[in-house]
Amino acid sequence: MDSSDLNVIRALLGWVRAGAWAHLVTVTHTWGSSPRPVGSLLAVGGAGQLMGSVSGGCVEDDLVAKLRGGQVAASGPERLIYGLSREEGERFGLPCGGTLELVCEPVTQAGDMAEVLAALEQRHAITRELNLANGASRLLPAGPHTAACTLRDELLRKVFGPQWQLIIIGAAELSRCIAQLAQALDYHVVVCDPRQDYAAAWDVPGTELVSGMPDEVIRVRVTDERSAVITLTHDPRVDDLALMQALESPAFYVGALGSQRTTEKRLERLRQLDLPDAAIARLHAPIGLPIGSHAPMEIAVAIAAELIAARNGALAGAHARLIDQVSRKAVSAA
Structure with missing residues (x-):
């Protein structure tokens, strides 16, 4: 679109x-x-x-x-x-x-x-x-x-300016729902999944499916502040590489799917990989506004709503507070 x-x-x-x-x-x-x-x-x-x-x-x-x-x-x-x-x-x-x-x-x-x-x-x-x-x-x-x-x-x-761009890492059912909503919100949707079985099944009209490792795709594609990146694979080997690149890119929004416990572990891994604290603080996770969503389309709506809030500068500091809590735990455990 x-x-x-x-x-x-x-x-x-x-x-x-x-x-x-x-x-x-x-x-x-x-x-x-x-x-x-x-x-x-x-x-x-x-x-x-x-x-x-x-x-x-x-x-x-x-x-x-x-x-x-x-x-x-x-x-x-x-x-x-x-x-x-x-x-x-x-x-x-x-x-x-x-x-x-x-x-x-x-x-x-x-x-x-x-x-x-x-x-x-x-x-x-x-x-x-x-x-x-x-x-x-x-x-x-x-x-x-x-x-x-x-x-x-x-x-x-x-x-x-250029059209808003959303890069989705992972080509599962939730990605389909997000892609459909994002296109209606004026995003060009780029989907990247190095897992061949998932990529082969992608069939959302109007989106762009790209091959290659997510970190390299983000390095080449995310060149301005009108881009957002979300990771949805649940595989740290894929998501963490993508996040490391995205969090130091100009993207206005970087989000990752996962529970609060998963998010805490992810933040610890990113810190161990020497990603700067300022970059880690940009991560929106758990992804999506807390609207009690469970089904894929409900979760997609929550994520789309957070993208809208981020694009309009209306996000609260919930994610920053979570990152601060994890940082304090790491300091106390040291």
Whole structure:
């Protein structure tokens, strides 16, 4: 499954190259509750085609009507605000008095959008700067701490980053459930299992099955902060090697399946392998939010929920407390 930004830009370029008019709409600011975060994109084609979203649907209907009628962004970029009044918020379905600021931009030529598409397809991050005053745009490097989307002094800067990537070590039933959920959450799913019997049985559409040892796969594949790694084989000979590589990679999330007792033993092994404490502290284990899950799909939901929390910076310190407990046990036993 492709990322939402990739789908939006690909559709936009398709319409432009076919000779149709098109607009790119970007969420630049929200106040109160908002259905879509800042940086969300919507492409609107000449016949009213849509790709992406900026709200729950009601704003899109009104927005398309304005764009097709030439009331907004007819000749250049233009700001548009929805939800200034309570009545308008209720009319457009903006919850809890939310307000939404959009930048609408007419796109008539492929221009730098072709380079943006190429970057997305190659998992490279790139920043596009749009001058609202004159409609000029340019591409800039995207550093690791560049804000995803900002609008200051009539300059809109939007980072188009690579699709989120989830590397699953192990190709069993739980992996299938996680892969299905992860694809719905905009992840490109890579599955690695050096056990030939498990790998041969993998059949989840849209995922990528790779061969090789997990640590080498992670070394090559995990090159940015939009990657996550989870180990599910229950085999320390496979999982520990993968974790050693993943915990010192840029991955935003590294998790391992297992009970609390299994986790304590794993942490001790990683420490004995001279993995730095700072790297060990990044491990999320036992994996998944504690929702009382037992069946494979329930466990997958718990893991998916933790991935969402980690991606949004909303995880509590439960894992750090567990690691601290193990460290204290190791010190007292020494």
